[in-house]
Amino acid sequence: MWQSMTDSVTQTERAKKRMDIYFAPMEGITGYVFRNAHHQFYGSITQYFTPFIAPSRSRRLTARELQDILPDHNQGINVVPQLLTNRAEDFIWAAERIREFGYTEVNLNLGCPSGTVVSKYRGSGFLALREELDRFLEEVSSSMQKMGLSFSVKTRIGKEKPEEFQELLQIFNRYPLEKLIIHPRVQTDFYKNRPNWEVFRKAEEDSRNPLCYNGDIFSGDSYRTFAETFPQVKAVMLGRGILQNPALAEEICSKKESGRSRMGIAKVRTNTEDSERQRLRCFHDAVLAGYQEAIPGDRNVLFKMKELWSYLGVRFEGGERLLKRLKKAGRMEEYKAVAGQLFEDCALTGEFL
Numbered sequence: 289m290w291q292s293m294t295d296s297v298t299q300t301e302r303a304k305k306r307m308d309i310y311f312a313p314m315e316g317i318t319g320y321v322f323r324n325a326h327h328q329f330y331g332s333i334t335q336y337f338t339p340f341i342a343p344s345r346s347r348r349l350t351a352r353e354l355q356d357i358l359p360d361h362n363q364g365i366n367v368v369p370q371l372l373t374n375r376a377e378d379f380i381w382a383a384e385r386i387r388e389f390g391y392t393e394v395n396l397n398l399g400c401p402s403g404t405v406v407s408k409y410r411g412s413g414f415l416a417l418r419e420e421l422d423r424f425l426e427e428v429s430s431s432m433q434k435m436g437l438s439f440s441v442k443t444r445i446g447k448e449k450p451e452e453f454q455e456l457l458q459i460f461n462r463y464p465l466e467k468l469i470i471h472p473r474v475q476t477d478f479y480k481n482r483p484n485w486e487v488f489r490k491a492e493e494d495s496r497n498p499l500c501y502n503g504d505i506f507s508g509d510s511y512r513t514f515a516e517t518f519p520q521v522k523a524v525m526l527g528r529g530i531l532q533n534p535a536l537a538e539e540i541c542s543k544k545e546s547g548r549s550r551m552g553i554a555k556v557r558t559n560t561e562d563s564e565r566q567r568l569r570c571f572h573d574a575v576l577a578g579y580q581e582a583i584p585g586d587r588n589v590l591f592k593m594k595e596l597w598s599y600l601g602v603r604f605e606g607g608e609r610l611l612k613r614l615k616k617a618g619r620m621e622e623y624k625a626v627a628g629q630l631f632e633d634c635a636l637t638g639e640f641l
């Protein structure tokens with residue numbers, strides 16, 4: 289429960305604070321290989337959230353989960369491990385392992401919309417069980433305080449209806465969260481429809497916890513529209529937008545970006561476009577090398593790289609034909625040749641610093 293508000297930052301201090309940009313957890317994509325490559329080539333991320341770890345009664349993390357949070361795999365990166373469970377004792381057990389590795393914050397996933405997760409009342413499925421959620425948060429929150437771990441929550445605004453959020457916010461308000469990250473969609477939206485800014489506005493007015501916004505920020509312009517609408521909110525989490533453009537956080541933070549679309553959309557090659565494309569290529573090569581080291585056999589590496597291109601590819605001007613070939617590539621040599629051609633032949637669209 290809340291002890292006092294005296295140690296929390298005041299409204300004015302929060303208004304002056306610089307923007308925090310968090311890298312969203314994305315299962316299957318933003319594991320340690322991707323995270324390290326991103327951290328090496330791009331900046332402006334305050335914290336990287338891991339894809340969810342689902343602690344079970346067996347009291348064992350899977351190899352994938354363990355590899356992802358090993359300190360050796362996250363050197364010099366500010367990482368927040370995320371947990372997906374509705375059992376307080378499993379959360380506390382996993383949080384203890386996480387603390388032993390030296391992490392200082394742990395995050396609860398109340399957003400995952402996938403059917404298999406929701407049917408077990410986990411992720412956004414847990415939002416439907418308000419009393420159980422309240423009891424879970426009470427137990428977990430007090431344990432995290434005793435363990436000296438910060439505790440944050442990433443949530444959707446309801447299971448079926450946005451109206452559910454009023455009650456959910458009252459529950460969240462009972463506990464001192466490091467931050468409340470809101471993706472303002474309900475579970476049944478999956479990623480359809482638009483994020484509900486009306487509900488986010490209510491949260492901004494009534495939340496006792498520091499808020500972070502997450503949802504559909506795909507460009508500097510969409511960020512600026514958000515920031516103009518919610519000037520008090522000093523933290524955003526970026527997911528698919530940063531997969532499409534790994535430099536998005538830098539673009540958002542750049543002072544040069546204070547004017548709307550000042551750089552315009554690059555349709556032709558310029559020096560900056562050229563150097564951005566080179567940087568993207570180095571990033572791509574680092575991700576590929578990382579997967580080749582971590583995953584046995586080309587087949588699974590290719591699968592991972594193709595998934596990445598389903599996001600990266602949207603910025604390659606006129607790249608449709610090559611992207612189709614890339615998707616079909618069955619051998620690593622073929623993949624490398626097509627990827628190389630994309631970097632050689634297609635200009636990047638987007639804003640450049």
Ligand SMILES: Cc1cc2nc3c(=O)[nH]c(=O)nc-3n(C[C@H](O)[C@H](O)[C@H](O)COP(=O)(O)O)c2cc1C
Pocket residue numbers: 312313314315316317338339340370397398399400442471502503504505525526527528529
């Ligand atoms: C492929 C994929 C995997 C995701 N995995 C997770 C996850 O492990 N934990 C989580 O809290 N959210 C997960 N999300 C949701 C994202 O973190 C984020 O909330 C969502 O993409 C909306 O933000 P965006 O519009 O900036 O992409 C995932 C989303 C996608 C598309």
